[in-house]
Structure formats: C-alpha cells, structure tokens
Amino acid sequence: LEGRAPVGELAQRLAFLAEADRLKSVYRASTLGDASRHENSAEHSWHLALYALVMAPHAGAGTDIGRVIRMLILHDLVEIDAGDVPIHAANGAAHHGAAQAAAEEAAARRIFGLLPAAQGQEFHALWAEFEKNESPDAVFAKSLDRAQPVMQNIVSGGGSWIEYEVTYAQLVERVGVRIERGAPHLWRWLDARAQGFFNRPQ
Amino acid sequence: LEGRAPVGELAQRLAFLAEADRLKSVYRASTLGDASRHENSAEHSWHLALYALVMAPHAGAGTDIGRVIRMLILHDLVEIDAGDVPIHAANGAAHHGAAQAAAEEAAARRIFGLLPAAQGQEFHALWAEFEKNESPDAVFAKSLDRAQPVMQNIVSGGGSWIEYEVTYAQLVERVGVRIERGAPHLWRWLDARAQGFFNRPQ
Ligand SMILES: [Ca+2]
Structure with missing residues (x-):
C-alpha cells in the first residue's frame, strides 16, 4: 500500500496540514443551528463538503462533484491570513x-506555497477557479457556499440577518442571485423559508 | 444547471444537513495545534478530508481518493448520537x-435514514466500509483518522497523551499499527517525532 511520492516531501505536506489547523480559529458571522456560538471556517468547510455530497443529485449536467468537494475543502484556507x-x-x-x-491572493501564495510545488499550484488553481465563479463546478460550489449560511439563519431563527440588520431585498441581491445561478431548486426552497423569517410579525 | 432529482426530496436532504450541524458540538480528546481548546468532530472531519487530499500522492495503488474523502466527510456523523x-x-x-x-449502528440508521432512501443507503454503506477497515480506501482513510490526532499531539506538545497518561508502547499498539498499515511512510515520520515527545527529559 505504499505510494510512490518522494518521502522527502512529507515534511512539507505535514507543515501545510499543521498550518491549515489555524482555520479552526477563524470565526464567521453565522452561528450553529442551535445558535449556541458562531461557527468557524473549518467546520463550515466540512459542512459545505457534506452539502456538495448530499446535493449532488441536484447539480446540473457537467458538474464533477469530486472537484466541487475539493474546492470547498480548500476554499476558505486564505482566511487564515x-x-x-x-x-x-x-x-x-x-x-x-480590491484590497x-x-x-x-497573497494568502493563497503563502499557504499553498508551503506544499511541494506541483501540489501547491494545483490547489492554488482550484481555489482561483472557485473565486472566479465561471466553471460549472465553481458555480455549484459557490451556490452552496451562499446557501449554507442562509440555512443556518433559517434554522437558528435569524442569526447574521439580525446581527447585520439585513433586509429581504439585500438577501436576494447579495446571496439569492448566486444560489439561484448554481442551484435554482435549492434557492426556491430556501427563499420560501427566508420569507417566513422576513415577513414574521414584528 | 438544474439537476433532475425530484424537488420533493430537497426537504429530506436539508433536514439531514441541519441535523449534521450538531457534529460541530461533539468535542474530542485532541486539541487544536495551539492547544487553545479541544477540537470538535466536524472540524476534525474537514481536517481529515484535507489530509486525504494532501496525502493522496502517498496512497497505495488502487486507492480512490475521491471515495476516501467521502468516507472521511461522513465517518463521524454517528457521534451525534x-x-x-x-x-x-x-x-x-x-x-x-460491542455496546x-x-x-x-443505531445512530447510522437514524441519521442516514433522514435522507432519501437510495442516498441514505449509499452513505450508510460507505460508513460501514470505513468501519470494517478492509478495502484499500477504508484502510487509507482509517490510517489518516489515526494519524491526525498524533500530529495534533506532536504540534501541541502532548495533548491527549498527557491527559490520558499514554505510554509510547500504547501509542504504537493502539494507533501506530493502523497508521502503518495504510500509510507506512507517514507513520515513520510521525513515529520519529512522537519518540521525541516520549523520550523528552522529565
Ligand atoms: Ca467564506
């Protein structure tokens, strides 16, 4: 069961994996479903990979779910810096x-630069593809990245919508349009529940 | 970009994803690399998926890294119950x-049972394959699941080895043998650093 990669590259890979651990200390606006605390970007990335796995049957033709999952595992590492x-x-x-x-981009160069060159370049390119949001895989991945916090807010009863005084129009403009692009059925489902929140009796 | 899965199944998939969120509140013996707190099973699962992606070049022939990553994303969900x-x-x-x-097994039935039947059965089977630890994909996934806490303990300066008064012989017996089975180079690398900890001046 031994692979054939040079053993000398193990130290670089493990240094990268130790550095990646810091993503567990980057906290986001969204909370857990039970609203007990904010979620961090590492557990968010796991949740997104699971979203991709579960939502695969709703992805459009030409989507490679394995690549989507890889993108989502990597997509937030730049937040360490x-x-x-x-x-x-x-x-x-x-x-x-722009700032x-x-x-x-500087973070991606530093963090992916910890890896053996070929692997670092491959991961950097996958992250850049996600950010560019043009390929079918990136569009689906980005839709899920926008959908998961909406779901967290629906489940927790408002979450970051309350904290940032978001209106329904802002939700549609900042988030809904993107979810709809890659996952239209999912957006319709979330939209109906989000409206339940925004139209609640005050 | 619309997939062709029945829209009516979306509610089941989203109920599963909301339930999966609870894995972020299951805490493990291992700490973060900076020893600031214990890690939870959701961020641990993300870290393992990243381990699989990064360590792919060291996997043996016949390993399907995409399946390994799926296994690792799913492998701890039973801990919710x-x-x-x-x-x-x-x-x-x-x-x-045995208890x-x-x-x-009961947890797997309940949690994967939240999904549409075919998808729930597919995930349950992937989890069972991981637990059985016989297929090349499962053996590699299990090696990484055993290696990551060793790495966390090396980086954090002892972690759960100190908390549970583990000896070097116990580490080799409970963990090392399994890491070596799927990732022998990785175990050799970790073993050398672990010995640095266990042989430290008291
Ligand atoms: Ca983000």
Whole structure:
C-alpha cells in the first residue's frame, strides 16, 4: 500500500496540514443551528463538503462533484491570513473590495506555497477557479457556499440577518442571485423559508 | 444547471444537513495545534478530508481518493448520537466495545435514514466500509483518522497523551499499527517525532 511520492516531501505536506489547523480559529458571522456560538471556517468547510455530497443529485449536467468537494475543502484556507469578511458587513460593500482580493491572493501564495510545488499550484488553481465563479463546478460550489449560511439563519431563527440588520431585498441581491445561478431548486426552497423569517410579525 | 432529482426530496436532504450541524458540538480528546481548546468532530472531519487530499500522492495503488474523502466527510456523523470515544480512554478498552458498535449502528440508521432512501443507503454503506477497515480506501482513510490526532499531539506538545497518561508502547499498539498499515511512510515520520515527545527529559 505504499505510494510512490518522494518521502522527502512529507515534511512539507505535514507543515501545510499543521498550518491549515489555524482555520479552526477563524470565526464567521453565522452561528450553529442551535445558535449556541458562531461557527468557524473549518467546520463550515466540512459542512459545505457534506452539502456538495448530499446535493449532488441536484447539480446540473457537467458538474464533477469530486472537484466541487475539493474546492470547498480548500476554499476558505486564505482566511487564515486574510480573515473572513461577512457578506452583510459594511452594508454589503466589504466582501468584494480590491484590497480583500489582494490580501487573499497573497494568502493563497503563502499557504499553498508551503506544499511541494506541483501540489501547491494545483490547489492554488482550484481555489482561483472557485473565486472566479465561471466553471460549472465553481458555480455549484459557490451556490452552496451562499446557501449554507442562509440555512443556518433559517434554522437558528435569524442569526447574521439580525446581527447585520439585513433586509429581504439585500438577501436576494447579495446571496439569492448566486444560489439561484448554481442551484435554482435549492434557492426556491430556501427563499420560501427566508420569507417566513422576513415577513414574521414584528 | 438544474439537476433532475425530484424537488420533493430537497426537504429530506436539508433536514439531514441541519441535523449534521450538531457534529460541530461533539468535542474530542485532541486539541487544536495551539492547544487553545479541544477540537470538535466536524472540524476534525474537514481536517481529515484535507489530509486525504494532501496525502493522496502517498496512497497505495488502487486507492480512490475521491471515495476516501467521502468516507472521511461522513465517518463521524454517528457521534451525534453515540458520542466520541477517545481511543486512549478506559486504558484503551472503551473504543472497540460491542455496546459502542451497536450504538453507532443505531445512530447510522437514524441519521442516514433522514435522507432519501437510495442516498441514505449509499452513505450508510460507505460508513460501514470505513468501519470494517478492509478495502484499500477504508484502510487509507482509517490510517489518516489515526494519524491526525498524533500530529495534533506532536504540534501541541502532548495533548491527549498527557491527559490520558499514554505510554509510547500504547501509542504504537493502539494507533501506530493502523497508521502503518495504510500509510507506512507517514507513520515513520510521525513515529520519529512522537519518540521525541516520549523520550523528552522529565
Ligand atoms: Ca467564506
């Protein structure tokens, strides 16, 4: 059962895996379903990989779920350096700033740079594909990344929608459009439940 | 980009994903690398999926890393009902008890049973294959599941080895033999560092 990769590269791979551990200490705007605490980006990434596995039958033709899962496992590692920027923070403006994109690119270079070169380049390219959000795999992965916090907010009774005073129109504009692009049935299901929250008696 | 699965099954899939969220509240014996807190089974499962992705070049011929990753994403879900049994608890005896195995089988039936039948059966079978630890994919996945806590203990300076007063001989017997079976180079690397801990000046 021995693989044939050079044993000398093991130290680099394990240094990367030890560094990746820090993602467990990056906290997000969303909470756990029971609202007991905020969730971190490592457990969020696990949940997303599970979303991809479970939602695979709803993915469009041409989607490679194995690649989607790999993207989702890797997609937040840059937050170890660049932090998580909540999508509803700064009235929705912070998430797509050029400064944030530059910080994330530098983070990707540093973190994936810990690996043997060929593997680091492969992971960096997969992360860049996710960020670009154009290939079918990236579009589906990004839809799930936007859907999971909506689900967390539905289950926990508002979560980051309350914290950031989000309106239904903002949810549709910042999140809904993207979920619908890759997973239209899923968005319709979430949308109906989200409306239940936003139309609740005040 | 619309998949062709029945829309009516979405509610079952989302109920499963909401239930799976509870794995983020199951805590393990191992700590984070910085020893700041114990890690939970959801972020541990993410870390293991990343281990599989990174260690793929060291896997033996006949290993399907995509299946290994799926196994590792699913492997701890039963702990939502059955809890995590630390491998070094009760002097190493608790982990493989018949009562624990029965509790985990009941948990698998309940939790995977939340899904549409065909998908639930597929996941249950993948989890059972992991537990059986015979197929090449399961043996590699199990090796990584045993290696990651060793790495966490090496990085954090002892962790659960200190808490459960583990000896080097117990580490080899309870953990090392299994890591070596699926990932011999990895065990040699970890073994050398573990010996550094167990042979430290007292
Ligand atoms: Ca993110």
